[in-house]
Amino acid sequence: MKVLGISAFYHDSAAALVDGSRVLAAAQEERFTRVKHDASFPKEAIEFCLSSSGLNLKDLDAVVFYEKPFLKFERILETYLAFAPHGFSAFRKSFPLWITEKLFQKKTLTENLSNLCSFDPGSKLLFTEHHASHCASAYLPSPFEKAAIVTLDGVGEWATTVIAEGKGKQITPLKEIHFPHSLGLLYSALTYYLGFVVNSGEYKVMGLAPYGEPIYRDKFLDIIDVKEDGSFRLNQKFFDYCTGLKMVNKRFERHFGQPARTAESEIQKFHVDVAASLQAVTEEVVSKIVMFAYKQTGQKNLCLAGGVALNCVANGKLLATSPFENIWVQPAAGDAGGALGAALLASHDHESVSKHVGTADAMKGSFLGPEYGRDEILRQLESSGAMFEELQEDKLITKTASVLAHGKIVGWMNGKMEFGPRALGSRSILADPRSPDMQKNLNLKIKQRESFRPFAPAVLQEDQASYFELESESPYMLFVSQVRGEHLTKVSSDRSAFAGLGSISDVRSTVPAVTHIDNSARIQTVLPTTNPKFHTLLKKFKEITGLGMLINTSFNVRGEPIVATPEDAYRCFMNTELDYLVIGNFLLDKKKQPTPVFGETKRSFPLD
Amino acid sequence: MSTILEFLAFLWKRKKYWLFPVSIVLLLIGGILAFAQGSVLAPFIYTLF
Known part of the structure; x- marks a missing residue:
């Protein structure tokens, strides 16, 4: 039962291919088109x-789109x-788009698929609900035979939050919270208010939160009414997204006492305190929803x-409290993962397909994207005018670990590209995480x-417990946990006084x-x-330094x-x-490169 | 036109009869707006629209 899943036309277009319960391949369109969060047909x-x-x-049994356009309309x-x-102004701007394009997504999909290889999907083209896709992406590739399922996002058709139960391959929805009441939209509203780009800057809000104190929690509780079972309502008097083209309105700004922050302006104590308060409220709501799911399902x-x-701070707290x-989070938890969920949902509809169950999940480490063989790497490097050397794998690993131990920064590209927003050791x-200046410099x-x-x-899997309090594995970088006390060092700065973002240079641990x-x-x-090659690199780094750990951040610049x-x-x-670039078994030293090769400005991607 | 009819059939199936006249009026207004604007631009915010 071979099924292609597609997510597109809003943000993070992606495609995923499954055969029964096996995930064959998956990728986001942005990686190919080089347009961040690309929404075009993938x-x-x-x-x-x-x-x-x-x-x-033509070999496929079905092609599935990850949501239902009519229901959304x-x-x-x-x-x-x-x-x-x-809301007439919003209507005036958005409605024409719907009646010229978005309402006709079935036709658009059919035309695009036909253009690919003269293929008319006809009755093979199916549509699933947005949160059904999310539920399927969360549960069907997980290693569990039974589980409670919780999905939370901005909005799909009507649902913004779903609690469901999975037994075998059957997913039964138990409760939904509908638009306009949405935890994802609340987070996005605050992302907008704090001067970041909606649907992109949410990570930044989460990253800012620990610098502040949640002193505005009570103000948030005027905006969101949370019940003990985790159900919640957003007071729409504070928001603009139902009737306007902004996320929050003037009343919201008056409530918090400051206008929305202008993008790229200085971040003040107020902003970090608002971020901290939002994070605290988010964790509280998520915790209550999850508790309700536990009581309802008993799983x-x-x-x-x-x-x-993708809020890994909230995930970490769930794991602890x-x-x-066991908690399993889909590594492509956003809309890109909807493509995978839609495909899995359709493939499991076939009676011969049973759910994946095992000690490991079905995501293959989320290494589901394209990879490049030796000849192709060589061809691309040569055509780029690069200077490089090809090494045996063991020598390459030794050399890379050695330069990392000497404080150099390495771009590392190896094997299949990750599916989802995180770089996990392929891109x-x-x-070296021991360097006090590395965060700022990077x-x-x-x-x-x-x-x-x-x-x-x-x-390294075997070293995790000695450095962190996290007991379970976190292969997809989706859980936050505390550094163990024995690795912490005393910090001289006083956290009660806002030290600005300069406090990042404080040395807090080894x-x-x-x-x-x-x-x-x-x-x-x-x-x-x-990820055997990356694991070997970490082991070699440990041999040299005594530390089985590296900083791992995505291979891109801001906006790319x-x-x-x-x-x-x-x-x-x-x-x-x-300083260095490793692609497959090729090593490139920056000092040996001709400059400039591409003749581009340093910044060629718009800021996000 | 077939998509519009399909959408109306969808509303019928969901027993949202009251949306019938509203949909037709809004579709007409929207059509006029689209025609008047010449081109349509996606609003910048989330996936609401």
Whole structure:
């Protein structure tokens, strides 16, 4: 039962190909088109999925779109009516788009698929509900035979939050919260209020939160009414998204006492305190929802998906405090993962297909994207004018570990590209976490982004417990946990007084570059089974330094999609202050490169 | 036109009869707006629209 799943037309277009319960391939369109959060029809992602599996569109049993456009349009109609006559300006701008394009998504999909290879999907083209796709992406690839499922995001058709139960391959919805009441939209509203880009800057809000104190929690409780069972309502008097083209209104600004922050302006104590308060409220709501799911299902396993499930701080707290024994989060928890969920939902509809169950999940470490063989890497490097040397793998690992131990920063591209927003060791920038200045240097010199943005440690599976309090594995960098006390150092600065974002330079542990201001870290457990070469590199680094851990951040600069091809990697390498680049078994030393190769300005991607 | 009819059939199936006249009026207004604007631009915010 071969099924192609597609998510598109809003943000993070993607394609995923499954055969029964096996995930064959998956990729986001942005990686090919180099447009961050690309929403266009995922032509190149589909072509990759099919070609990597040796299949043609005609070989497929079904093609599934991850949501139902008519149901979404129904919600939009009812929303406009509910708020009329307010909201005419939003109606005037958005409605023409619907009746010229979005309402005709079935036709658009059919035309695009036909253009790919003269294939008319006809009755093979199916549609699932947005949160059904998220539920399926959370549960069906998980290792569990039974589980409670919680999905939280901005909005799909009507649902913004779903609690469901999975038994075998059957998923039964138990409760839904509907638009306009949405935890994802609340987070996005505050992302907008704090001067970041909606649907992109949410990570930044989460990253800012530990610098502040949640002193505005009570103000948030005027905006969101949360019940003990986790159900909640947003007071629409404070928001503009139902009737306007902004997320929050003037009343919201008066409530908090300050206007929305202008993008790129200075971040003040107020902003970090608002971020901290939002994070506290988010964790509280998520915790109550999860508790309700536990009481309703009595399951010991929990599966999470939806954009809010990428909040790894909340996930870490759930792991520590919820009654669930095991929590599994879909690594592509956002809308890109909807493509995978839609495909899995349709394939499991076939009676011959049973759910994946085992000690490991079905995501293959999320290494589901394109990879490049020796000849192709060589061809692309030569055509880029790069200077390189090819080494035996063991020598390459030794050399890379050695330069990392000497404080150099390495771009690391190896094997299949990750599916989802995190770089997990296939398209990563690596550095030594022991350096006190590394966080600031990496952010400003390499990533070209805000200095407060935290970095994550990739740690050997066997060493995780000795450095972090996290007991379970976190292979997808989706759980935050505390650094163990024996690795912490006393910090001289006083946290009660706002030290500004300069407090990032405080040395808080023996691995300061990956220790956040609250002594936490966003952990990636590196397993030898799913990522053997990266695991070997960490072991070699440990041989040299005694530390089985590296900084792992995505191989891109601010506003750029993570690199996909060797050429992308070389371009990023040349436009940043990266010292070395490793692609397959090829090693490139920055000092030996001709400059400039591409003749580009240092910044060629719009800021996000 | 077939998509519009399909959408109306969808509303019928969901027993949202009251949305019928509203949909037709809004679709007409929207059509006029689209025609008047010449081109349509996606609003910048989330996936609401």
